[in-house]
Amino acid sequence: AQSVTQPDIHITVSEGASLELRCNYSYGATPYLFWYVQSPGQGLQLLLKYFSGDTLVQGIKGFEAEFKRSQSSFNLRKPSVHWSDAAEYFCAVGAGNYGQNFVFGPGTRLSVLP
Amino acid sequence: DAGVTQSPTHLIKTRGQQVTLRCSPKSGHDTVSWYQQALGQGPQFIFQYYEEEERQRGNFPDRFSGHQFPNYSSELNVNALLLGDSALYLCASSSSQGGDTQYFGPGTRLTVL
Numbered sequence: 676a677q678s679v680t681q682p683d684i685h686i687t688v689s690e691g692a693s694l695e696l697r698c699n700y701s702y703g704a705t706p707y708l709f710w711y712v713q714s715p716g717q718g719l720q721l722l723l724k725y726f727s728g729d730t731l732v733q734g735i736k737g738f739e740a741e742f743k744r745s746q747s748s749f750n751l752r753k754p755s756v757h758w759s760d761a762a763e764y765f766c767a768v769g770a771g772n773y774g775q776n777f778v779f780g781p782g783t784r785l786s787v788l789p
Numbered sequence: 790d791a792g793v794t795q796s797p798t799h800l801i802k803t804r805g806q807q808v809t810l811r812c813s814p815k816s817g818h819d820t821v822s823w824y825q826q827a828l829g830q831g832p833q834f835i836f837q838y839y840e841e842e843e844r845q846r847g848n849f850p851d852r853f854s855g856h857q858f859p860n861y862s863s864e865l866n867v868n869a870l871l872l873g874d875s876a877l878y879l880c881a882s883s884s885s886q887g888g889d890t891q892y893f894g895p896g897t898r899l900t901v902l
Binding site for chain 2: 679709711716717718719720721724765767776777778779780781782
């Protein structure tokens, strides 16, 4: 069965510092991979996605992620964090016959210090 | 272009009652998926509707049922509510014409007392 792990439950960084959120997945075929962000009480906003091709993908808000098949990882990065980036971040893998039922990780909560 | 919309925003029910949640997909999308997100957890897949039929289902009991209408909007019904059904219910829409990206609505917060 497909699964997604996000090893870090909570991360705190200072504003302007760099950020890396880890994501590891387990899936038998080529995965469709996604990162979503959720602000308190809100729905999920898509940051970026990987289907195929270039393993370094760019997303919105200055985020990027790198797919590493050998490590089954899809880590999210940002070179300089802004206070508005404080939120919950979810990694997801597209699974199922049509690749459209997502399996989400447990999430990583990001706090940003001024 | 309206995104995914859900109603109501909040709902309070008591154990044993039944509830219906509604979702309108993003314009141009024909597939709707429902997810349950318990507090402090990631969303869990309930089921997906396409062409007015349930196409896939996650590990949820038959108390959870749904429907998709000809205009692609969808309903999630939960019968015999339990305290453990308290959660944020998220609707996501996507297109069957390629691009397996799901776009999420703001969710409905269900509280069961």
